[in-house]
Amino acid sequence: MRILVTGGAGFIGSEFVRSALRGELPGSEGAHVTVLDKLTYSGNLENLAPVAAHPRFRFVTGDTCDARLVDDVVAGHDVIVHFAAESHVDRSIDTATQFVLSNVLGTQVMLEAALRHRVARFVHVSTDEVYGSIDSGSWTEDAPLAPNVPYAAAKAGSDLLALAWHRTRGLDVVVTRCTNNYGHYQFPEKVIPLFVTNLLDGLRVPLYGDGGNRRDWLHVSDHCRAIQMVLNGGRPGEVYHIGGGTELSNRQLTERLLAACGADWDVVDHVPDRQGHDRRYSLDITKIREELGYEPRVRFEDGLAATVEWYRRNRSWWEPLKPASALSGPAVPAGT
Known part of the structure; x- marks a missing residue:
C-alpha cells in the first residue's frame, strides 16, 4: 500500500507516519509512506528524523494549494490521509486568511487530485470544534455543525467539501473528528506543551477566564490508531x-x-477569556467502538506523565521552537 500523508511533519501527522513505518498500526505493515508538508512554523522535519532514512519513506516539501505539485505527488498512491491544516484557534482569530486557504482550498485541491488519480480512500482528519459548544451530553456524528471561531469554521467547510466529493462524485471519503490531542512532538503554542515548557523554564503560565472550559483529552497514539x-x-x-x-x-x-512540574498556583496568571471561547466539547464514540472496535488505551495520568518527561528530556527539540510560538510568553493566553 502506498499512503500519502499531508501535514505529515506536524504533531499528529508525524506520529501517524512514524507509527505506520514501524508497523505499529495494524494494516500499515510494509506500507510506503509519502509526506507532503509545507513546513510552516509548526511543521518540523525533526518530527520525522526517527524515520527519515527508512527505505519506504519519501518527503516532499509543498503546499496543498499548489494544484500542479499536488497532482504530481498524488499520482501512484492508493490512499490519502489528510492532516494538513492550520489548527491554532488564537491565530485564526487574529487573521483567518491562511486558515481558509489551507483548510478549505487546500482540501479542495487534494480532493480533485484524489478523484483524478482514482485514489481508493481519502481519510479527512477533522476536529470536534466544528460543532460549537455543548452544555451537557455528547455530540453524535449526525449533530449539526455550528462553529464559533474562524479555525473551526474553516474545518467545517473542509469537512463538508470532503463529504460532498463522496456524495456527488463518488470518491471514497471518510471523515474523522477528534477531541483535544496531547503527547510528544506537539508544538509549544498548544496548552499542554506551552505550560510544561514554561514551567520547566521557571516561567509563568496563563489560564483563560475562570478556567471552567472543558475538553476531552486524547493521546496522539490512540488518535492515530483510530485513524488507521x-x-x-x-x-x-x-x-x-x-x-x-x-x-x-x-x-x-x-x-x-x-503537580507534574513541581510548581504552585502562584505561577498562574488569570487572563481575560478569548473571543468565542467554546465552553465545552464532548464526542460520543459509540459508533467507532461498535463498528471498528476502538477504545482509548492510554490512561491520561500515564500519558501526561510520559509527555512531561519527554519535554523534560528533549529541550533540544522544543527550545528552538519557542520564539516561533505566538504564545510562548508568560503573560499571553494559551489556546485549547
Whole structure:
C-alpha cells in the first residue's frame, strides 16, 4: 500500500507516519509512506528524523494549494490521509486568511487530485470544534455543525467539501473528528506543551477566564490508531468520532500540570477569556467502538506523565521552537 500523508511533519501527522513505518498500526505493515508538508512554523522535519532514512519513506516539501505539485505527488498512491491544516484557534482569530486557504482550498485541491488519480480512500482528519459548544451530553456524528471561531469554521467547510466529493462524485471519503490531542512532538503554542515548557523554564503560565472550559483529552497514539482503523474498515461517506475518555476543565488540567512540574498556583496568571471561547466539547464514540472496535488505551495520568518527561528530556527539540510560538510568553493566553 502506498499512503500519502499531508501535514505529515506536524504533531499528529508525524506520529501517524512514524507509527505506520514501524508497523505499529495494524494494516500499515510494509506500507510506503509519502509526506507532503509545507513546513510552516509548526511543521518540523525533526518530527520525522526517527524515520527519515527508512527505505519506504519519501518527503516532499509543498503546499496543498499548489494544484500542479499536488497532482504530481498524488499520482501512484492508493490512499490519502489528510492532516494538513492550520489548527491554532488564537491565530485564526487574529487573521483567518491562511486558515481558509489551507483548510478549505487546500482540501479542495487534494480532493480533485484524489478523484483524478482514482485514489481508493481519502481519510479527512477533522476536529470536534466544528460543532460549537455543548452544555451537557455528547455530540453524535449526525449533530449539526455550528462553529464559533474562524479555525473551526474553516474545518467545517473542509469537512463538508470532503463529504460532498463522496456524495456527488463518488470518491471514497471518510471523515474523522477528534477531541483535544496531547503527547510528544506537539508544538509549544498548544496548552499542554506551552505550560510544561514554561514551567520547566521557571516561567509563568496563563489560564483563560475562570478556567471552567472543558475538553476531552486524547493521546496522539490512540488518535492515530483510530485513524488507521477508519482507513482499514470505515464505511465510505461516514463520519467517525475519536475521543480519549478524560474530560477536564482547564483549571483541573492546570492543577495536574503544576503537580507534574513541581510548581504552585502562584505561577498562574488569570487572563481575560478569548473571543468565542467554546465552553465545552464532548464526542460520543459509540459508533467507532461498535463498528471498528476502538477504545482509548492510554490512561491520561500515564500519558501526561510520559509527555512531561519527554519535554523534560528533549529541550533540544522544543527550545528552538519557542520564539516561533505566538504564545510562548508568560503573560499571553494559551489556546485549547
